[in-house]
Every structure is written in structure tokens, then in C-alpha cells.
Amino acid sequence: MLQTAEILLVEDNRADEVLLKEALNHIGWPHSIQVAQNGVEALIFLRQRVITGAPRPDLIVLDLNLPMLSGREVLADIRPDPDLGQIPVIILTSSRADYDILSVYGLPEDAYIVKPLLFEGYVEVGKRIRGFWQQANSR
Secondary structure: OOOEEEEEOOOOOHHHHHHHHHHHHOOOEEEEEEEEOOHHHHHHHHHHHHHHHHOOOOOEEOOOOOOOHHHHHHHHHOOOOOOOOOOOOOOOOEOOOOOHHHHHOOOOOEEEEEOOHHHHHHHHHHHHHHHHHHHHOOO
């Protein structure tokens, strides 16, 4: 039986959120997903999870273009943290242009995914996210 993945999705576009959730359900991967709609919400969730009793995410799926605090700023904030910096991060964004910038954060190439346009593409994204998570958990 597959272990349930605890996922924090940081995404401000409701349509992208719904498509990804449906795709993850479609592939039959057991998961629990929390959503933060901007970078500030994401950091509050990550820092206060101990107080609220929320589980530590096994994986963060992070959009770069967020209101209030960008995905780059969230990544810069969590990477040096001894606990949060250990959580695998996947960038899910609409831009291919930021990959070179993000390589500075030590993200592997397979942790950068460009958002697809159709549901079938989101199913493939869901499979890539599951594979990334399985590989990260096998270390």
C-alpha cells in the first residue's frame, strides 16, 4: 500500500488548483493537500503547523508568481531553515524563463514543471509529482 503524501500547494489561481487536485485524484495517488493562496499564507502555515497540529508537508508544490510574497521569496525563506529546508519543493509555474534563476536554490531539473493547458497535461504533471515524491522518499 502506498503511503499518503502530505502536500502543501502554494497556488493563487483557483483553476490551476482544481485541475491539479483532480489530476492527483485521477492517478489514484493517496494524498492530503493543503492550499495556500499566496507566499505569506504558505509561510504562516509552515511556521505555525506545530501550534495548529497540522502535519509537516512531505512535499511543497510552489507557484513562482504569487501575490504578497513570490515563490522565489518563499523558497529563499525556507531553504536555510533546518526543518523546512529539508522538504522537497517542486516549482509549478507558467514560465520557462525562471529555471536558470531557480537552479541557484539547488533544485534538480525534475523539480521544475511548466503548467500545462489541458487536463491531460495535468494528469502527466500529477504523475511527475508522484514520481518526484517517491524518489525523494526513497533516499
